[in-house]
Amino acid sequence: MKLHYYPGCTLKEKTTGLDLSTREAMMRLDIELVEPEGWTCCGAEYPLTEEKIVGLAAPLRILRQVRDEGGDILVTTCSFCFAVLRRANKAIREDPLKNKRLNAYLRDDIKIDPWTKDKTTGFKDYNGEVKILHLLEYLRDHVGYPRIRSLLKRDLRGMAVAPYYGCRLLRPQAELGVDEPDQPRIFEEFLEALGCRAVEYPFKQECCGSYLSVSMPAAASEASYRILRSARLNGAKAVTVTCPLCFYNMDHRQEAIKETYLDFPGLPVLFFSQILAWALGVDKERLGLEEHSVPTEGLFIDHPAAEVRS
């Protein structure tokens, strides 16, 4: 089965582990991921003022391309891309004025037909036909946990993992609607379906400091430290994330955090797809673990599922 997949900029260079492990895992689920042709950056931020509407042209161009390729679902793994794409799609579907203005932008980048000289040839207004899903939602609603469970190759019962949602996956709820913003369950259910123990802790939907890690490093370290500390105190052996920026703030910043908080021993940070791929029997070398600055040794101990079950 083919499925449209939008990796986004960061997955191609800085967090290739998220991309690689997603592909490996989906292959085990018999799903081939197809990237829309000529995709660009989604813009990372949804424009929050009405006058910056042009920021929506980039995500909608990607979505129009998916529709033109015949795709009706687009999955993403990065929370930033997910939030921008889904909110842009909702805006063009529900706001007639935005729809009109943005389709006027989109119409501009259609090449003029050399034969008919007609600019509108082949252009069909994009009205939000594509459905954008985060991979977690796709696994829950379209693949289904029973099917994932039937394909598990490794036993993860020893793994206590803290799910970390961050900001862009849940909020604003009215526009994303993935789960409750203060009591989300989707990540816990996913981890439990894989056989892990999902650690409960109060900071799972707090902000990691986001882009302040460049402009205000101290504030971002503080925010990330609060999350890591809370997860550790509640017994987590690792934190799982969906967003490359959360990963950067919590994994790469741990050096800086340790300099401020001398008693903090460190905590590995993983992508949700790495745990999924590992549970489905992908080799450790194919998870992209070499990008992690906090060592992940000791987390991936091979217990074949069949051996334990029998």
Next chain:
Amino acid sequence: MRVKLKASSEPHKFIERIEELSGENVYACYQCGRCSAGCPVASEMDLLPNQIIRLVQLGLEEEVLRSKTLFLCASCFTCESRCPKGIDMARVMEAVRHVLEPKGKDAYGPCEVSPELAKELPQQVLVSLFRKFSK
């Protein structure tokens, strides 16, 4: 917090501009303070989110525009999800930054990121940071 009210000539102009840009009704706020209570970077701010919105209600443009809070908001929408009146504070912050744009220089521009750091950072952080904090 003590604020000196001045007889500003056209306070409603600023308020109307903020409401137009953000699409939020700033007068809906009744100062419960949940936005500030949940804000992950409130400790670094000179004016708390609820104080910003109060100053907007009073039309005190200058006080709002010189606050460093505007460039501390990470748009994490925690305030949005908790506001009992349904105000999206991140949108109000963005609108105030938008008003500030033609007046000042980049709050955080590409020149301030060293090449070594830029190599290490994920691309998305640079894109989102400059979208928020530079013109």
